[in-house]
Structure formats: structure tokens, C-alpha cells
Amino acid sequence: MGITVRKLREEDIEELSRIEAASFSMPWSAAAFRDLLAQPYCTYLVALLDGVLAGCCGYTKLGEEASIDNVVVAPGCRRKGVGKTMFAELLRTGRQEGVKAFTLEVRDSNLPAKSLYGQFGFVCEGIRPGFYEKPREDAAILWLR
Numbered sequence: 001m002g003i004t005v006r007k008l009r010e011e012d013i014e015e016l017s018r019i020e021a022a023s024f025s026m027p028w029s030a031a032a033f034r035d036l037l038a039q040p041y042c043t044y045l046v047a048l049l050d051g052v053l054a055g056c057c058g059y060t061k062l063g064e065e066a067s068i069d070n071v072v073v074a075p076g077c078r079r080k081g082v083g084k085t086m087f088a089e090l091l092r093t094g095r096q097e098g099v100k101a102f103t104l105e106v107r108d109s110n111l112p113a114k115s116l117y118g119q120f121g122f123v124c125e126g127i128r129p130g131f132y133e134k135p136r137e138d139a140a141i142l143w144l145r
Ligand SMILES: CC(C)(COP(=O)(O)OP(=O)(O)OC[C@H]1O[C@@H](n2cnc3c(N)ncnc32)[C@H](O)[C@@H]1OP(=O)(O)O)[C@@H](O)C(=O)NCCC(=O)NCCS
Pocket: 023, 071, 072, 073, 074, 077, 078, 079, 080, 081, 082, 083, 084, 085, 105, 106, 107, 110, 111, 112, 113, 115, 116, 119
């Protein structure tokens, strides 16, 4: 079956919130994901690995810019190309919807994520000092224009 990518659905949300909790010190709740489904300016995709929910990513669109708010792959599904496949699809979807520039924030120490974004051409254009909590850390602000 391999990796497939489709839009986020209500039925994904419970499992997705478990993936979040296993991946972040300040995870998004199921309610936060449910709110997104109702927002026309939010686009969220999920990746399935062999038919099982393996990850999620999405953006909020403001004019021709999109802010990528969440990228996560389940711990047991990492390093299998899931992140790269769904992220490529997210950028493709955005461009189809008229997005000209993408931005995101990432913990400065998060080398796996920074490496993933770098492969797609994202570059660091600034630092938000102390942006993250648990633990407090600077955010690198990346852009793909
Ligand atoms: C970042 C993350 C989404 C990558 O997902 P993934 O499915 O493991 O990524 P892929 O297997 O598609 O790998 C894509 C690229 O990411 C980078 N990468 C992924 N894991 C890495 C690691 N442990 N160390 C270094 N680079 C890594 C590499 O550049 C890799 O490309 P390569 O295979 O050609 O080396 C995943 O590690 C994750 O969910 N981390 C926790 C949540 C998180 O930090 N999200 C980002 C918040 S901004």
C-alpha cells in the first residue's frame, strides 16, 4: 500500500491527537483539530502508511501567503519518507490554491524538521527569541518564496 495522502477528516482526529501527544511537549488537542475542519482558510492533510494514520500537516492561508502550523509524523513511522511525501503534497496543494510564499516556525534545535524543510528550499529569515515553552527555546522563522 505504501504512503497515501488525503485531506484530514473528522474520523482521523482522535488518533491524530495521540500522535501529537507522543510528539510534542505542548500538543494540539482533538478540539483544536476539530476547529480547523470548520475553517475554510485552513488546509490540513494526513498521510497513511499502509492504510494506517501516520502523520499530518497543514497551513492557514492569508492572501497569497500560507503559514504552516503543524507538521507531525507518528514516532513509529518516521524515517520512511512519510514526512517528505505529505509535505510535498501540502506545498503542491498550496500552490494550486494560489499560495506564493510559505512560512513556518521551528525549534532551533529541531534538526530533523529543519533538514526536511531545507530539502524543499525553506531558508531561515529570522529568529523569534524564546518563542517556545517546555523547554523555552528560540524559533527559527523559515520562508519559501
Ligand atoms: C520532522 C518529521 C515530521 C520528519 O518526518 P519523517 O517522516 O521522519 O521524514 P522523512 O522520513 O520523510 O524524511 C525527510 C527528511 O527529513 C529529514 N530527517 C528526518 N528525520 C531525520 C533525523 N532523525 N535526522 C536528520 N534528518 C532527518 C531528512 O532531511 C530526511 O530526508 P532524507 O531521508 O533524504 O535524509 C518527524 O521527525 C516528526 O514528526 N518530528 C516530531 C514533530 C516535529 O518536530 N515536527 C516539526 C515541527 S516544526
